[in-house]
Amino acid sequence: MKPLSPTDQLFLWLEKRQQPMHVGGLQIFSFPDDAPDDYVARLAAQLRNDTEVTAPFNRRLDSRLAQPVWVQDKHLDLEHHFRFEALPTPGRIRELLGFVSAEHSHLMDRERPLWEFHLIEGLGERQFAVYIKIHHSLMDGISAMRMTQRMLSTNPSKRNMPPIWDLSVRPRRDEDSSGPSLWSSISHFLGASGKQLGTVPTVARELLRTVNTARKDPAYNSVFQAPRSILNQKITGSRRFAAQSYCLKRIKAVCHAYSATVNDVVTAMCASALRTYLMNQDALPDKPLIAMVPVSLRKYESSAGDKAENNQAEGNQVGVILANLYTDESDAGTRLRKIHQGIQEAKERYSRMSPEEIVNYTALTLAPAAFHLLTGMAPKWQTFNVVISNVPGPKKTCYWNGAKLEGMYPVSIAMDRLGLNMTLTSYNDQVEFGLIGCRRTLPSLQRMLDYLEDGLVELEQGAIS
Numbered sequence: 001m002k003p004l005s006p007t008d009q010l011f012l013w014l015e016k017r018q019q020p021m022h023v024g025g026l027q028i029f030s031f032p033d034d035a036p037d038d039y040v041a042r043l044a045a046q047l048r049n050d051t052e053v054t055a056p057f058n059r060r061l062d063s064r065l066a067q068p069v070w071v072q073d074k075h076l077d078l079e080h081h082f083r084f085e086a087l088p089t090p091g092r093i094r095e096l097l098g099f100v101s102a103e104h105s106h107l108m109d110r111e112r113p114l115w116e117f118h119l120i121e122g123l124g125e126r127q128f129a130v131y132i133k134i135h136h137s138l139m140d141g142i143s144a145m146r147m148t149q150r151m152l153s154t155n156p157s158k159r160n161m162p163p164i165w166d167l168s169v170r171p172r173r174d175e176d177s178s179g180p181s182l183w184s185s186i187s188h189f190l191g192a193s194g195k196q197l198g199t200v201p202t203v204a205r206e207l208l209r210t211v212n213t214a215r216k217d218p219a220y221n222s223v224f225q226a227p228r229s230i231l232n233q234k235i236t237g238s239r240r241f242a243a244q245s246y247c248l249k250r251i252k253a254v255c256h257a258y259s260a261t262v263n264d265v266v267t268a269m270c271a272s273a274l275r276t277y278l279m280n281q282d283a284l285p286d287k288p289l290i291a292m293v294p295v296s297l298r299k300y301e302s303s304a305g306d307k308a309e310n311n312q313a314e315g316n317q318v319g320v321i322l323a324n325l326y327t328d329e330s331d332a333g334t335r336l337r338k339i340h341q342g343i344q345e346a347k348e349r350y351s352r353m354s355p356e357e358i359v360n361y362t363a364l365t366l367a368p369a370a371f372h373l374l375t376g377m378a379p380k381w382q383t384f385n386v387v388i389s390n391v392p393g394p395k396k397t398c399y400w401n402g403a404k405l406e407g408m409y410p411v412s413i414a415m416d417r418l419g420l421n422m423t424l425t426s427y428n429d430q431v432e433f434g435l436i437g438c439r440r441t442l443p444s445l446q447r448m449l450d451y452l453e454d455g456l457v458e459l460e461q462g463a464i465s
Contacts, residue, residue, distance in 0.1 A: 004069065011137040017107065018237040018416070027131075029127060029405055031126040035402070040119065043128075118132070141391055159402060226384050229283070229385050230283045253460070257459075263295055276454065319359075386418070398428075
């Protein structure tokens with residue numbers, strides 16, 4: 001028996017029919033060169049024989065003294081969790097994304113362990129896919145990414161590799177696996193340890209400095225500043241998932257041209273896509289959109305794009321920044337420079353604080369957003385409009401039972417009053433975008449993939465000129 005943490009309980013409490021609280025991941029693989037046509041069916045048979053299910057995949061919810069706990073499921077039915085499925089013809093990426101959109105809309109049965117593993121055949125060009133779905137109370141997105149990476153290998157000759165449910169968990173004591181998020185930040189702040197209480201003077205001083213600066217400079221990233229937007233309505237339970245890969249070399253070339261970081265450039269791409277999408281919906285606010293962006297706070301030289309990206313990846317200090325996306329700016333290059341400057345100012349603000357002070361400062365600034373998302377009772381407290389999150393992935397080409405991993409795309413959570421989540425991950429020489437949103441309140445969401453490409457092209461053209 002294992003009690004749930006307050007943060008994990010919060011994900012259960014937040015869940016409702018129109019607001020499933022699970023995260024997921026989509027991986028696309030190519031057949032091994034020597035594989036027969038029925039390779040995926042043989043792989044499915046191999047996986048069915050792997051009946052060893054390790055923690056946390058063997059745990060289901062229960063209650064002790066009116067408190068939720070994890071207990072081992074002694075009647076676990078692997079057939080319920082592992083599903084071998086085929087796409088409808090013609091088996092294009094369009095059908096695959098439609099399949100993930102539908103599956104990600106469905107709530108999971110709380111009487112069973114809260115995870116699913118879908119092995120999907122029927123893709124063209126001798127490819128197949130895996131879609132993994134895990135409740136956020138069981139595992140967060142960063143932990144799920146680590147587990148997925150452990151399922152893979154850089155050796156294309158390796159066979160008989162276990163699936164994700166047969167991997168023992170290796171706890172990491174050197175870092176917080178929950179990563180930077182709205183709920184983990186508030187959960188940390190609510191803890192009343194002496195170390196946290198000692199951060200109060202610095203946190204209060206920096207918060208006051210933020211408020212005073214915001215009064216003098218309307219463009220400063222402050223609380224209560226985000227405009228009302230169609231992104232921030234109540235949503236339905238139906239989801240639309242859109243995914244696309246972008247070449248990391250192209251993004252790094254823009255980094256060098258503008259003396260920016262990879263995180264700056266992908267944030268600017270998202271800003272450009274949002275601007276175009278909302279303009280086409282005749283719904284672009286006059287004020288710029290604000291994004292919640294988790295970033296590394298390790299000091300680095302921003303004048304070298306690829307060096308900045310490498311140092312950022314090695315950072316051991318992470319915070320949440322409210323980034324002004326400058327969607328009121330028509331020029332893509334100017335927008336990127338302003339985004340870079342705003343993120344740098346936020347990092348400089350954090351450089352004056354300890355890690356504990358950063359966590360508590362973040363919790364204070366995001367508390368109004370949490371209250372509004374939980375209750376909807378404070379519509380004027382729109383702290384941010386969208387989440388743009390970057391989850392590091394494998395840096396080398398990976399394989400699973402000889403099948404080459406071609407792409408891996410994160411599938412996150414959309415919520416009432418936060419109808420769009422833009423999550424991306426790095427893999428090898430690619431940046432993989434995964435967009436999840438409400439199908440009804442954000443129609444034609446898949447067009448945003450074209451707008452992301454257009455935003456990158458604009459920056460490339462600006463760099464040349």
